[in-house]
Amino acid sequence: MIETRNLTKHYGAIRAVDGVSFRVEPGQVLGFLGPNGAGKSTTMKIIAGFLAPTGGSASVLGHDVETEPVAARRSLGYLPEGAPSYGEMTVGAFLDFIADIRGLAGDERRRRIDDTIDRLTLGGVWNQTIETLSKGFRRRVGLAQAILHDPKVLILDEPTDGLDPNQKHEVRGLINAMAKDKTIVVSTHILEEVHAVCTRAIIIARGRILADDTPAGLEARSRFHQAVSLTTPNPLYAKETLARLEDVAKVEIDAQDQRVTAFPKPGRPIFAAVAELIRTQGLPVSELALERGRLDEVFREITTADAAPAEAAR
Numbered sequence: 001m002i003e004t005r006n007l008t009k010h011y012g013a014i015r016a017v018d019g020v021s022f023r024v025e026p027g028q029v030l031g032f033l034g035p036n037g038a039g040k041s042t043t044m045k046i047i048a049g050f051l052a053p054t055g056g057s058a059s060v061l062g063h064d065v066e067t068e069p070v071a072a073r074r075s076l077g078y079l080p081e082g083a084p085s086y087g088e089m090t091v092g093a094f095l096d097f098i099a100d101i102r103g104l105a106g107d108e109r110r111r112r113i114d115d116t117i118d119r120l121t122l123g124g125v126w127n128q129t130i131e132t133l134s135k136g137f138r139r140r141v142g143l144a145q146a147i148l149h150d151p152k153v154l155i156l157d158e159p160t161d162g163l164d165p166n167q168k169h170e171v172r173g174l175i176n177a178m179a180k181d182k183t184i185v186v187s188t189h190i191l192e193e194v195h196a197v198c199t200r201a202i203i204i205a206r207g208r209i210l211a212d213d214t215p216a217g218l219e220a221r222s223r224f225h226q227a228v229s230l231t232t233p234n235p236l237y238a239k240e241t242l243a244r245l246e247d248v249a250k251v252e253i254d255a256q257d258q259r260v261t262a263f264p265k266p267g268r269p270i271f272a273a274v275a276e277l278i279r280t281q282g283l284p285v286s287e288l289a290l291e292r293g294r295l296d297e298v299f300r301e302i303t304t305a306d307a308a309p310a311e312a313a314r
């Protein structure tokens with residue numbers, strides 16, 4: 001569906017994209033994660049045919065974006081960063097204009113426009129100019145132009161950026177609903193988004209891919225994976241008691257909220273043993289949780305581990 005091979009993009013001395021290769025299959029929602037300036041937007045612009053690579057190649061449904069740009073773009077919808085241009089146009093005129101560009105006509109045109117308005121609840125602002133819309137609605141108009149021709153492949157650059165929590169929830173729901181019959185790449189720096197919409201995540205920093213895994217696979221790399229956290233009035237006593245369990249490697253007390261976390265030895269689940277200990281020792285525990293792993297910590301570790309040798313080499 002989407003394939004990049006050793007994609008590079010240099011701006012003078014800056015290597016915005018530095019040898020990026022990946023394939024995305026039908027039905028996958030790939031999260032493109034990385035700190036600001038990682039090269040996410042640049043990679044997406046190249047796939048969408050808005051920017052020529054310095055080296056390597058990208059293709060959409062087997063069509064190379066440089067040598068067969070028309071065929072590649074036909075099956076692709078692209079939501080760029082920020083708001084759509086053409087601020088002085090009304091929503092209706094803008095979507096009509098996009099329908100023209102996409103060559104939609106007759107019944108199909110009407111059906112596609114109706115379906116898009118419906119999905120993004122744009123009916124109420126049809127006659128309003130884009131520049132007078134709230135940020136959330138402008139983002140929806142951007143999404144509308146991306147999905148109007150019902151493309152097989154969607155490239156969405158920070159689709160929930162600037163939206164309030166309710167709007168974020170709506171857009172994520174929309175992406176999930178479209179995921180069944182499309183291939184979607186979504187860039188984000190919001191880690192909770194990975195859980196909400198992605199089946200797979202690529203972590204990118206300094207133009208290079210540093211991890212390519214499922215969200216659960218990434219969480220399993222966290223030192224918190226399968227750790228057990230609890231809240232108790234006497235954290236010090238709980239720490240001492242938990243540390244005596246055979247399969248517990250280490251116990252920590254969080255300085256901020258006084259939560260006690262017991263970390264297992266590798267591959268040795270401890271939840272049942274901790275629960276049993278609480279019962280037999282009569283530990284007063286108000287909260288007990290099995291941790292899945294913390295994406296924010298994995299993200300930080302992966303993206304900053306890369307920075308150290310690069311900085312040192314300068």
Ligand code: ADP
Pocket residue numbers: 011014015016017034035036037038039040041042043
């Ligand atoms: P991200 O989307 O992950 O935040 P970008 O792809 O926008 O990252 O940018 C990657 C790097 O390329 C950054 O260092 C950025 O400053 C640089 N860059 C992006 N666009 C340009 C440009 N037009 N000219 C020069 N440098 C650019």
